[in-house]
Amino acid sequence: MTKSHRNTLLAALLACLAPAAASATEAYLTPSKNGGSGVMPSGYSKLYFELASSDWVNQMQLPANPQGADFVVLSSLAHGSSRLDAAKTAFADLVYLPIDTYANVELRWSKNYKRWDIWDGLSARRVIARGDIAVPQSEHAVTQVYVGSQLGPVSMLLPAAAPKGAVLAVANDSAHAVAISGNEIAGGRAFACPATQACAFVFNSGDGKWHARHGRDHIKPTEYQLPKPSQRWTDLVTGSPAEDVTTPVTMRMPADAIDGDIYQLTDPSNSNFFKVEGAGAKALGATPVTLRYDATQRSWVRQYEK
Incomplete structure (x- = not known):
């Protein structure tokens, strides 16, 4: 990440931090305001959870009992790296999501699919497949590609490059396997993401390739x-x-x-x-x-x- 990109991201992140006054169904929490814990509470339609170097935990968990369309906005200005438990996300195969300095990730609970989906964020993005797709390259650390239930067979190419350690999940909600191929995958091997499942990859700066990682x-x-x-x-x-x-x-x-x-x-x-x-x-x-x-x-x- 370049210095100018870091500065731009920092300015944007500061502008995005939770408002001082939240509605009754919203909450603004830090670890210290959450009993020193990274386990996020349920019961809020929108939960802002923020890390700082002076107010930090090494690992976090999303709310265990969300309602339909609940949101979590997770941000970090901490110097240390933290980890978000990837359970009940499309990234579950990766065990955790890295939450590094300047991270800003918004997730939304899907009642239909019983998972937390990437919705938005300065360091996260959602990409919607409307057919065969070459996922565009970006500076986002987290990408979730949606393959909707109404789609037929889809072919996919992963981005040619990504930030070090970036993660990408294919949330395949269709009744068909998604064919992922191309030189962007380690070993150049074709990969089939099964119907109604999610598959996750990590971009490895050592070889400049995407690697499927599991558990x-x-x-x-x-x-x-x-x-x-x-x-x-x-x-x-x-x-x-x-x-x-x-x-x-x-x-x-x-x-x-x-x-x-x-x-x-x-x-x-x-x-x-x-x-x-x-x-x-x-x-x-x-x-x-x-x-x-x-x-x-x-x-x-x-x-x-x-």
Whole structure:
């Protein structure tokens, strides 16, 4: 992102922040006004939730019991990165949506499809397919492409480029698979998004391609070198030193991954025994160590926990 684009986005974001006075069915919340939590409450037709460096949480959840056409507007001026739980969105395969500095995302609850849809935002957009489509390139970090229930078979090309770690979901509400193809996909492989399902992709700055990522993996390592992630989120949980005789005492983070991949490392026994090179100088403990991969820097970046 260029400096001029950042400045423009900042000015626009400041203008978009929640109004000082909200109606009875609207709410303006920050983590501190929400009991220090990122779990957003239900019961509002429009909820503004805002992060700042001095008022921040590392992860958030959308309202659990929304009504039809409820809205959430999520914004961040915080320096740290946060994560939005992607459950009940078209991005569910990706486990989380990155909420980085200057993020501004508006979501709307769809009663018909029982999901939160991307509706608008300075860093998010919705694209409506009206037939075969080449999704246009943009600077948005989040894109949701809608394929309506009334459409026949659709062919799709993904954008030729996108910001580092950008995410794109195809919400296929039609009765036909969507054929996604082109050199924009890693490996140049054609991809079929099944009928009435959603499929999600991440733009990887390491190779300039879109990668389909799926779900969460739990590994039990037996070697010093930890494996390259096969899924969006990888959990490594050790046992106590007395019981866990297979996990190496010292391990090393993978040398490669896809932008936004997460490794979360935990030793519930808090033994101060297991160490992972590239995850900090301290031994693992009961508090998870969360690292997000940056393919441009080719490094794992420690995520702040709060």
